[in-house]
Amino acid sequence: MSLAGLFLITFLVVHLAINILILFDDSRELFNQAAHFMITNPLIQGFQWVLFAGFILHIILGFVLQVQNWLARPTRYDRKGHSETSYFSKFMIHTGVIVLIFLGIHMANFFFRVKFGEVPMITYDSGDTYRDVGLLVIELFKDLGYVVFYIISLLLLGFHLDHGFQSAFQSLGLYHKSYTPAIKLIGKFYTIVVTAGYIAIPVVLYFF
Numbered sequence: 001m002s003l004a005g006l007f008l009i010t011f012l013v014v015h016l017a018i019n020i021l022i023l024f025d026d027s028r029e030l031f032n033q034a035a036h037f038m039i040t041n042p043l044i045q046g047f048q049w050v051l052f053a054g055f056i057l058h059i060i061l062g063f064v065l066q067v068q069n070w071l072a073r074p075t076r077y078d079r080k081g082h083s084e085t086s087y088f089s090k091f092m093i094h095t096g097v098i099v100l101i102f103l104g105i106h107m108a109n110f111f112f113r114v115k116f117g118e119v120p121m122i123t124y125d126s127g128d129t130y131r132d133v134g135l136l137v138i139e140l141f142k143d144l145g146y147v148v149f150y151i152i153s154l155l156l157l158g159f160h161l162d163h164g165f166q167s168a169f170q171s172l173g174l175y176h177k178s179y180t181p182a183i184k185l186i187g188k189f190y191t192i193v194v195t196a197g198y199i200a201i202p203v204v205l206y207f208f
């Protein structure tokens with residue numbers, strides 16, 4: 001569960017690094033070039049199955065863990081005691097399910113359209129022709145409903161990551177007072193940068 005989670009944490013950085021390109025280039029050439037590389041590179045296409053397996057493993061094990069927790073303590077505590085865990089740790093299954101719903105809609109928005117649908121082509125001054133995946137992103141975020149949906153989902157993803165990052169290290173046995181504070185700090189930094197980065201995309205495209 002932790003290893004799959006850390007793998008997805010790494011994926012989110014790569015995915016953001018590519019997606020954010022759309023904000024720095026009005027012609028979308030950089031973004032479309034990067035998308036073209038991701039779509040056509042056989043190594044990356046192969047790796048995509050590893051990514052999906054990582055998601056499925058993480059989701060299944062997350063549900064199993066939650067059911068085990070419920071069975072271990074069918075009646076809830078009466079009083080809220082002191083806990084070392086963060087506030088969001090209590091809501092991992094809830095934020096996880098919302099991220100899963102987001103992912104389904106996100107796949108329909110982009111992945112299935114790129115894989116199986118019609119994507120317009122664009123030719124740049126350099127003579128290079130690409131599928132205009134960037135246009136799909138720009139068109140989607142003209143719709144305020146999607147902008148709001150993405151912002152809320154990404155905030156919940158942020159809450160999921162806030163606990164998930166440090167929890168992954170702890171579950172792997174990497175917990176010690178000498179370095180755990182540093183892991184928690186890096187986790188906070190990662191969560192803020194990644195969440196803000198993803199949210200910036202619909203916000204900038206819609207409002208600016």
Ligand code: HEM
Pocket residue numbers: 015019035038039048099103106110111114115133137150154157198199201202
């Ligand atoms: C504003 C935020 C985001 C934008 C603009 C965006 C954009 C895209 C685009 C354009 C694709 C299709 C790429 C292709 O097939 O070549 C894609 C695929 C995908 N996205 Fe996102 N994405 C965003 C956030 C996220 C988040 C937060 C997650 C995970 C929780 C995610 C997970 C995926 C996955 C798993 C795929 C399919 C694999 C892949 O094509 O790399 N995306 N996204």
